[in-house]
Amino acid sequence: MKHLIRLTVNGTDYDLLVDPRKTLLNVIRTDLGLMGTKSGCNTGACGACTVIMDGKAVNSCLILAVQANGKKILTIEGLGNGEKLHPLQEAFIRHGAIQCGYCTPGMILSAKALLDKNSNPDGIEIREAIAGNLCRCTGYLSIIEAIKAVSKDRKMGQGSLNGT
Amino acid sequence: MKPFEYIEPHSVEEALLFLNQFGNETKILAGGTILLLQMKSQKITPRYVVNIMNISGLDRIEYNEKEGMTIGSLATIANLEDSFILRDRLSILHQAARELGTQQIKNIATLGGNLCNASPAAEMAPALIALGASAKLVSLSGERVVKLEDFFVGPGKSVLKTGEMLIEVQVPHPPPGSKGIYLKHAFRKKLEMANVGIAVLADFNEKEKFIKDVLIVLGAVASIPKRALEAEALAKGKKMDGELLERVALLASEESSPIDEVWASAEYKREMVKVFVERAFDQILSLDGYRV
Numbered sequence: 001m002k003h004l005i006r007l008t009v010n011g012t013d014y015d016l017l018v019d020p021r022k023t024l025l026n027v028i029r030t031d032l033g034l035m036g037t038k039s040g041c042n043t044g045a046c047g048a049c050t051v052i053m054d055g056k057a058v059n060s061c062l063i064l065a066v067q068a069n070g071k072k073i074l075t076i077e078g079l080g081n082g083e084k085l086h087p088l089q090e091a092f093i094r095h096g097a098i099q100c101g102y103c104t105p106g107m108i109l110s111a112k113a114l115l116d117k118n119s120n121p122d123g124i125e126i127r128e129a130i131a132g133n134l135c136r137c138t139g140y141l142s143i144i145e146a147i148k149a150v151s152k153d154r155k156m157g158q159g160s161l162n163g164t
Numbered sequence: 165m166k167p168f169e170y171i172e173p174h175s176v177e178e179a180l181l182f183l184n185q186f187g188n189e190t191k192i193l194a195g196g197t198i199l200l201l202q203m204k205s206q207k208i209t210p211r212y213v214v215n216i217m218n219i220s221g222l223d224r225i226e227y228n229e230k231e232g233m234t235i236g237s238l239a240t241i242a243n244l245e246d247s248f249i250l251r252d253r254l255s256i257l258h259q260a261a262r263e264l265g266t267q268q269i270k271n272i273a274t275l276g277g278n279l280c281n282a283s284p285a286a287e288m289a290p291a292l293i294a295l296g297a298s299a300k301l302v303s304l305s306g307e308r309v310v311k312l313e314d315f316f317v318g319p320g321k322s323v324l325k326t327g328e329m330l331i332e333v334q335v336p337h338p339p340p341g342s343k344g345i346y347l348k349h350a351f352r353k354k355l356e357m358a359n360v361g362i363a364v365l366a367d368f369n370e371k372e373k374f375i376k377d378v379l380i381v382l383g384a385v386a387s388i389p390k391r392a393l394e395a396e397a398l399a400k401g402k403k404m405d406g407e408l409l410e411r412v413a414l415l416a417s418e419e420s421s422p423i424d425e426v427w428a429s430a431e432y433k434r435e436m437v438k439v440f441v442e443r444a445f446d447q448i449l450s451l452d453g454y455r456v
Contacts, residue, residue: 056272
């Protein structure tokens with residue numbers, strides 16, 4: 001039996017009729033056509049499918065869409081406004097923290113969830129926050145630098161993280 | 165995933181009524197970080213999946229001067245990690261929560277799920293057993309309280325009966341002045357389940373500096389999380405020195421019965437039990453200069 005659910009994705013409400021077997025990742029990509037959220041290992045090990053659900057970073061491949069009923073979801077498409085990038089996106093570009101780009105949406109959302117909770121994380125807190133996001137290109141250092149730079153800018157009153 | 169019917173009760177009673185009737189064909193879904201993997205690989209193919217996350221009140225973390233800590237089965241691991249009262253009062257359990265997995269997993273995985281899945285490597289089990297914690301199980305015919313030490317039966321098996329649900333974990337006060345530590349061995353620290361998990365809780369005679377009582381719990385190196393009773397007995401009543409520590413650690417290692425896995429052989433894990441028991445005592449003893 002299919003179930004009627006409501007998801008609020010990037011500020012827009014969607015009423016969807018879904019098979020309970022469908023994961024949140026599946027619904028985001030195929031039903032909503034938001035391809036920024038990537039499908040990697042599908043076992044919660046790589047973090048490519050990371051989205052923010054009710055303020056927390058989660059693996060969308062490990063959540064059934066029916067479990068997400070009534071929740072607020074933020075995907076990479078919800079950052080920036082089409083004209084202007086989010087400060088984290090800017091910083092990733094500036095620091096060369098993107099190479100193939102496959103891990104980037106998940107990586108940025110893990111970073112955003114961290115900064116929303118802790119505006120001035122130290123190096124270890126940053127590493128722990130992105131420990132669930134594999135990157136096979138950058139070696140991570142540029143990513144950590146990019147996240148640090150945003151928290152620093154923010155402390156100096158530049159670059160609002162709420163500019164979504 | 166094989167087709168299943170999805171059920172969403174909103175109270176414990178409603179869940180129990182369903183489990184009472186269809187428990188044999190049902191899997192309970194909490195965070196789902198383990199269940200979904202098992203269903204995706206079709207290792208299990210339940211007819212019904214009962215999502216209990218919408219039952220309110222089961223995620224409480226409460227502290228009471230008299231009884232100690234009560235943790236609802238639906239508290240997430242992130243809830244535990246973020247709890248100041250847990251960090252201050254039960255640091256051994258707080259450490260286990262910190263070690264459990266990635267932020268993404270900790271945000272949805274629950275304490276109850278970690279225990280009811282009954283993995284020999286269940287991250288929260290060694291610390292809870294060391295603390296003498298109990299599980300409160302409810303069914304339509306009433307409730308019972310089981311010591312976590314007696315909760316696990318074998319890989320994937322606990323004393324939980326069909327129609328029964330874990331609703332809270334009760335953790336008594338550790339003896340005042342006791343010191344506990346949880347150490348985990350894993351190659352990819354924040355992601356993997358433990359290859360070896362060691363919890364040690366020691367109570368000292370403050371004047372004489374000898375060990376009044378000690379619990380040593382081994383995770384991931386037997387069919388269930390279990391105490392190293394002989395190693396505990398050897399350490400009890402003695403002042404700890406290097407030689408004794410070596411014997412205690414060796415005994416604990418002999419009490420483990422790990423299996424070969426792709427990522428670590430049984431022999432390696434047995435060796436790591438020794439290393440981590442030594443390390444755990446080292447860290448506890450260095451806290452207050454108890455090391456002789």
